[in-house]
Amino acid sequence: MRIKVIGGGPGGLYFALLTKKAKPRWDIEVIEQNRDDDTFGFGVVFSDDTLGEFLSHDHPSYDCIRAKFAYWDDVAIHYQGHEIRCGGNGFCGLSRMTLLQLLHARCREEGVGLTFSRRIDPQEIEQLCSSADIVVAADGINSVIREHYKEHFKPQVSMKANRFCWMGSTRPMDEFNYFFKQTPHGVICAHTYQYEKGKSTWVFEMDEGCWQGHGFTETDEEGSKAKLEALYRQELGGHPLLLNRSYWRRFPRIFCENWSHKNIVLLGDAKASAHFSIGSGTKLAMECAIGLSDAVVKHGATDVKAAFTAYDAARRVPCQVVQHNADVSLAWFEHMKRSFDMEPMQFAMVVMCRAKTITYDNLLIRDPGFVAKADSEWYERYFRETGYDYRSSRPTPMFTKFRLRGMEVTNRVVMSPMAQYSADRDGNLTDWHFVHYCSHALGGMGLIFVEMTCPSPDARISLGCAGLWSDAQEAQWKRIVDFVHMSSDAKICMQLGHSGRKGSTQLGWEEADHPIEAEADNWPVVSASAIPYFERISPVPAELDRAGMDRIKSEFVAATERAARAGFDMLELHCAHGYLFASFISPLTNKRDDDYGGSIENRLRYPLEVFSAMRAAWPEERPMSVRISASDWKEGGISEADLFVIAETFREAGCDLIDVSSGQTVPDQKPVYGRMYQVPFAEAIRNVPKMATMAVGAITEAAQINTILHTRRADLVALARPHLWNPYFAHQAQAWYGSKDQDWPKQYLPGRNQAFREMERLRQKQMELQIKARPKRHAVKEEGA
Numbered sequence: 001m002r003i004k005v006i007g008g009g010p011g012g013l014y015f016a017l018l019t020k021k022a023k024p025r026w027d028i029e030v031i032e033q034n035r036d037d038d039t040f041g042f043g044v045v046f047s048d049d050t051l052g053e054f055l056s057h058d059h060p061s062y063d064c065i066r067a068k069f070a071y072w073d074d075v076a077i078h079y080q081g082h083e084i085r086c087g088g089n090g091f092c093g094l095s096r097m098t099l100l101q102l103l104h105a106r107c108r109e110e111g112v113g114l115t116f117s118r119r120i121d122p123q124e125i126e127q128l129c130s131s132a133d134i135v136v137a138a139d140g141i142n143s144v145i146r147e148h149y150k151e152h153f154k155p156q157v158s159m160k161a162n163r164f165c166w167m168g169s170t171r172p173m174d175e176f177n178y179f180f181k182q183t184p185h186g187v188i189c190a191h192t193y194q195y196e197k198g199k200s201t202w203v204f205e206m207d208e209g210c211w212q213g214h215g216f217t218e219t220d221e222e223g224s225k226a227k228l229e230a231l232y233r234q235e236l237g238g239h240p241l242l243l244n245r246s247y248w249r250r251f252p253r254i255f256c257e258n259w260s261h262k263n264i265v266l267l268g269d270a271k272a273s274a275h276f277s278i279g280s281g282t283k284l285a286m287e288c289a290i291g292l293s294d295a296v297v298k299h300g301a302t303d304v305k306a307a308f309t310a311y312d313a314a315r316r317v318p319c320q321v322v323q324h325n326a327d328v329s330l331a332w333f334e335h336m337k338r339s340f341d342m343e344p345m346q347f348a349m350v351v352m353c354r355a356k357t358i359t360y361d362n363l364l365i366r367d368p369g370f371v372a373k374a375d376s377e378w379y380e381r382y383f384r385e386t387g388y389d390y391r392s393s394r395p396t397p398m399f400t401k402f403r404l405r406g407m408e409v410t411n412r413v414v415m416s417p418m419a420q421y422s423a424d425r426d427g428n429l430t431d432w433h434f435v436h437y438c439s440h441a442l443g444g445m446g447l448i449f450v451e452m453t454c455p456s457p458d459a460r461i462s463l464g465c466a467g468l469w470s471d472a473q474e475a476q477w478k479r480i481v482d483f484v485h486m487s488s489d490a491k492i493c494m495q496l497g498h499s500g501r502k503g504s505t506q507l508g509w510e511e512a513d514h515p516i517e518a519e520a521d522n523w524p525v526v527s528a529s530a531i532p533y534f535e536r537i538s539p540v541p542a543e544l545d546r547a548g549m550d551r552i553k554s555e556f557v558a559a560t561e562r563a564a565r566a567g568f569d570m571l572e573l574h575c576a577h578g579y580l581f582a583s584f585i586s587p588l589t590n591k592r593d594d595d596y597g598g599s600i601e602n603r604l605r606y607p608l609e610v611f612s613a614m615r616a617a618w619p620e621e622r623p624m625s626v627r628i629s630a631s632d633w634k635e636g637g638i639s640e641a642d643l644f645v646i647a648e649t650f651r652e653a654g655c656d657l658i659d660v661s662s663g664q665t666v667p668d669q670k671p672v673y674g675r676m677y678q679v680p681f682a683e684a685i686r687n688v689p690k691m692a693t694m695a696v697g698a699i700t701e702a703a704q705i706n707t708i709l710h711t712r713r714a715d716l717v718a719l720a721r722p723h724l725w726n727p728y729f730a731h732q733a734q735a736w737y738g739s740k741d742q743d744w745p746k747q748y749l750p751g752r753n754q755a756f757r758e759m760e761r762l763r764q765k766q767m768e769l770q771i772k773a774r775p776k777r778h779a780v781k782e783e784g785a
Helices: 010-022 048-057 059-068 096-110 122-130 144-148 208-213 221-231 281-299 304-334 344-353 360-366 368-386 431-441 471-487 546-566 580-585 605-617 640-652 679-687 702-710 721-725 729-737 746-773
Strands: 002-006 027-031 043-047 070-072 075-079 082-086 091-095 113-115 134-137 155-169 176-183 186-196 199-206 249-256 264-266 402-404 407-409 413-415 447-453 491-496 570-575 624-629 657-661 693-695 716-719
Touching: 002 010, 010 027, 010 096, 010 134, 010 281, 043 048, 043 096, 043 186, 043 199, 043 281, 048 059, 048 281, 059 091, 059 096, 070 186, 075 344, 082 344, 082 368, 091 096, 091 186, 091 199, 096 113, 122 144, 134 144, 144 264, 155 208, 155 221, 155 304, 186 208, 249 304, 281 304, 344 360, 344 368, 344 702, 360 368, 360 702, 360 746, 407 491, 413 729, 431 447, 431 471, 447 471, 447 570, 471 491, 471 546, 491 546, 546 570, 546 605, 570 580, 570 605, 580 605, 580 624, 605 624, 605 640, 624 640, 640 679, 657 679, 679 693, 702 716, 702 729, 716 721, 729 746
Parallel strands: 002 027, 002 134, 027 113, 075 176, 134 264, 413 447, 413 716, 447 491, 491 570, 570 624, 624 657, 657 693, 693 716
Antiparallel strands: 043 091, 070 091, 075 082, 155 199, 155 249, 176 186, 186 199, 402 407
């Protein structure tokens, strides 16, 4: 077996080392364009987990790395004159040059051929591939091989907004430090850590406006060094900055649809890049090197394609998880100025939890003292802002009260609106609705949203959708509302909406968004523009005219009055997910050339008319919210600038809360899923227009709720699917955190007492297990930092 590795970075070298060690007779050569003593950058970072992987795969290289690294537990966040430390993190820094030299030595020991100062030109790639059984393209972000075969690898490369450059310093440090600095031109963050005795890495990052304001230029290393030394004089403590091709760059985010082609396979940054703010680039390359080596050793001698398939299967999901976490972290740093009005501990919580992998509960295990300080600051601020005093009882943030106008909820847990498709053909509620909503009301959440309810028969999504256009329906809803109020502390919100072009479709568990199969059961649909949802499948909607607008507005006002009489505590207008009002707001579905099309202000005009009419009919003391799709997940859709206009415009019309969802506007959307994937949209509205928001979307744990609230990403947190399989989610979380001031039905008190005992035992046991399961600290030898 002949293997050529193009690119002598850590990933390529580690793959060659592991593979040669397992298969000594194989001919393996690493071809590197730079000299053997060249290196760019200063330090690399590994977690305890990654060190454990090195230990299990090649003990000699692990010993060499362990002898040279600088280890730290603490992350120190320097913000507005404060230093806030969070322990229990377990990372090490190592000189990139040292790492390469160690891997060079180990490769030579195992018999790997190393060729330096040889650049592979595009015209020789075909010959190179024909001379080897496997070619590993580990030639970095600017991979020549990936670009040569880009029609096969299908790379997606996007340049991110912030500017950054890598420098070094002789300043020693015993922890990872974030130095945040407010300047006249904006916020700068220096990501810093020691990588060997007397040497530390300094990565300076800022947005474009700040970069330009300070007069930096891309290649003026000495000029940049002088300016940064002046800005960070105190933090450097008299030590200089060091240069090594310290040019200003934008981060290239790389994703490849395919990782292999013929006998070529991608490795490291050539296939996927991960932002430096989570210290994952070299880590990811070396962990993927392990996966590729395992696959090639197992299958490569007989079936190269099977080896590549196994590599992809083993590493794609872990790689995408790391890349997604890095993307979220990167996005926070692009907008770090939005958090710069926070108090110190809240800001520190945001920094620690920015990538969503670390939550409130994780921090309780890592550093309970850090969380205790953050909680104390949170409750002091909460008392100042609301007058509610939890400073002695100190429940977790999710079990604190929240007020919108005259409505007070006992906690921040919300049951999201979820279509039940269980009404009769005339839109009347059934026993299902009574049992569903009333049983959930006993589960301990502070606020319940009912499903999207329609003000007329032709506003429905399906024949199973509930209505609020008749006296009978009003009475049915009132029965549910009365039970909720009588049997729990929960408040209940009516959500009114119109299906628009997505109406007259099948039930959710059938072929969703497709027309009802029985043609006689279908009805005409309307939208902002005459654009069907599915081409050639969905009916072409009528473009709504003035008479139609007036009719629908009056129907919403009538339904609003019915909701008020039924006793709902809150009312929401559904302007999301491609339904009627969303079709006006999105430029993808609104192609009108009248006063209701064009600019975002015009596209908002009709939804705003309806909302304003509803607000006038709704009791002044009761709050109203609007559900929006903050992104259409398609190019040319709603922008962030649009988003802020939407929020501010509804606020001026009397909206008290923005319920922030996304997508479902068009069928060819491309959402980026992941835990809490829609929370950044709620966070943007909460921190820029500074409106109250409700976060939704793949939120599944109480720890996530506490994290969202603690870090000012939202004021309420709504869960949908978790409440379908666990109506008592909130009670379970109350028992987990020991929050005994929440109401339980008297009939359930014996169960509550047992739940608190059992959950306390379980919580202590799980925390002990998690602490024991933390990777063993890889002790630093004396010659290390």
